[in-house]
Amino acid sequence: MTLTKFLDAGKLSILYLDHNNLTTIHKEWFEHFHTRWTNANRKQFGQIFLDPNPWVCDCSSKDFHNFQIDNDFFHDKYDKDEGYVSLGSCQYPHTLKDKKFEDLTQTDIDDFMCQPPRILAKSEGKLKVESNEDEMVWVTVDGAPPPRVEF
Numbered sequence: 001m002t003l004t005k006f007l008d009a010g011k012l013s014i015l016y017l018d019h020n021n022l023t024t025i026h027k028e029w030f031e032h033f034h035t036r037w038t039n040a041n042r043k044q045f046g047q048i049f050l051d052p053n054p055w056v057c058d059c060s061s062k063d064f065h066n067f068q069i070d071n072d073f074f075h076d077k078y079d080k081d082e083g084y085v086s087l088g089s090c091q092y093p094h095t096l097k098d099k100k101f102e103d104l105t106q107t108d109i110d111d112f113m114c115q116p117p118r119i120l121a122k123s124e125g126k127l128k129v130e131s132n133e134d135e136m137v138w139v140t141v142d143g144a145p146p147p148r149v150e151f
Helices: 059-070 106-110
Strands: 014-016 038-039 044-046 047-049 077-079 084-088 091-092 113-122 141-144
Touching: 059 106
Parallel strands: 014 047, 047 084
Antiparallel strands: 038 044, 077 084, 113 141
């Protein structure tokens, strides 16, 4: 989903993105979200449902976490007088698995450092494959978040 997906959404106040296999969360999705308003002299509150999704808590989620700290609305709650927010928990890295966004500490945030992808090992030599022949190619990579390898 693009960072500006909801930029021109007008008065977006309810957002259901639960069970969508999203891995990265961005503060830009919520910069125009209406958290509180009045309708017919009644207070209304926004609703955000993002859990469950397999969130990756790394450097790509650092901006959202800082945004969440600065915005009281963006904390898990289920209250008719405050709104409904279900952000979810980290699934990666393993050290933060099942930790809720709002429970992340400054130490956790400092550990969000991303490592550029690097090749640790690979098959050697040049490949020349004739039709109907099989050849095995392998590569071992490392990085945070985990890099994706395509051949």
